[in-house]
Amino acid sequence: MKTPQVHATYPKTLQCKGGLRVRLRPMQAGDLDAVRAFFAALPRADRLFLRYDVTDATAFESWLPQLDNPRQLRLLAFSGARVVGHALLEPERHNWSPHVAEARVVVAQDLKRQSLGTLLLRELVDQASVRNYDKLSTHMMDTQVVARKMCERAGFTVEAELKHHVKDLDGNKHNLIIMCCNLDEAWHRMELLLEDFAPWAG
Numbered sequence: 047m048k049t050p051q052v053h054a055t056y057p058k059t060l061q062c063k064g065g066l067r068v069r070l071r072p073m074q075a076g077d078l079d080a081v082r083a084f085f086a087a088l089p090r091a092d093r094l095f096l097r098y099d100v101t102d103a104t105a106f107e108s109w110l111p112q113l114d115n116p117r118q119l120r121l122l123a124f125s126g127a128r129v130v131g132h133a134l135l136e137p138e139r140h141n142w143s144p145h146v147a148e149a150r151v152v153v154a155q156d157l158k159r160q161s162l163g164t165l166l167l168r169e170l171v172d173q174a175s176v177r178n179y180d181k182l183s184t185h186m187m188d189t190q191v192v193a194r195k196m197c198e199r200a201g202f203t204v205e206a207e208l209k210h211h212v213k214d215l216d217g218n219k220h221n222l223i224i225m226c227c228n229l230d231e232a233w234h235r236m237e238l239l240l241e242d243f244a245p246w247a248g
């Protein structure tokens with residue numbers, strides 16, 4: 047059986063389904079404008095369910111002090127100079143869960159459905175292993191059916207549903223779904239999903 051191969055050096059090129067190639071690397075302070083442009087261009091339907099108001103141009107500056115945190119990883123996918131994907135691995139804030147991290151992925155509207163979301167999730171699984179996490183969680187509202195499907199295909203299962211626990215940016219209440227995976231299982235599952243094309247192109 048294959049074991050996880052961690053490609054920890056950046057930048058690296060990911061090849062998506064259909065041949066799209068994107069460059070992946072951790073966010074740097076100089077990326078703020080490109081990151082703002084990426085989030086500003088998201089369709090309202092996607093922005094509605096983000097945890098922060100990305101139309102507030104100052105929202106991203108609070109990310110900068112954490113860019114050097116070795117327990118966290120904020121990755122950007124670039125097509126040319128344009129940011130087309132964002133992936134975040136974030137430690138659980140509770141001291142009693144030092145072995146758990148949360149994964150979040152967002153993909154530009156025009157590049158959806160080309161496996162970029164799954165590849166970014168896989169990258170977070172790899173990087174969570176490097177950081178010695180055992181378990182990965184992802185949180186979403188009940189209406190985020192595409193996110194749920196992507197995570198299910200990648201080996202995450204629903205572990206909790208908290209009723210009327212969160213509000214979207216319009217103020218409407220939703221159930222919060224918490225999906226989790228064991229890292230080894232997720233890695234093997236994603237290898238199978240992605241084996242029909244070459245994600246690690248260089």
Ligand SMILES: CC(C)(COP(=O)(O)OP(=O)(O)OC[C@H]1O[C@@H](n2cnc3c(N)ncnc32)[C@H](O)[C@@H]1OP(=O)(O)O)[C@@H](O)C(=O)NCCC(=O)NCCS
Pocket residue numbers: 092149150151152153154157158159160161162163164165184185186190192193195196199
């Ligand atoms: C969820 C999201 C990241 C998926 O990105 P993506 O690059 O389109 O995902 P993938 O191409 O890897 O799709 C993975 C699977 O999800 C499912 N899926 C994706 N888009 C779908 C759609 N519009 N309708 C139905 N199923 C869909 C499919 O099963 C797909 O696999 P397939 O194309 O082989 O059938 C993207 O839709 C997004 O950014 N949504 C807004 C932010 C969000 O909800 N993030 C999730 C929080 S973790």
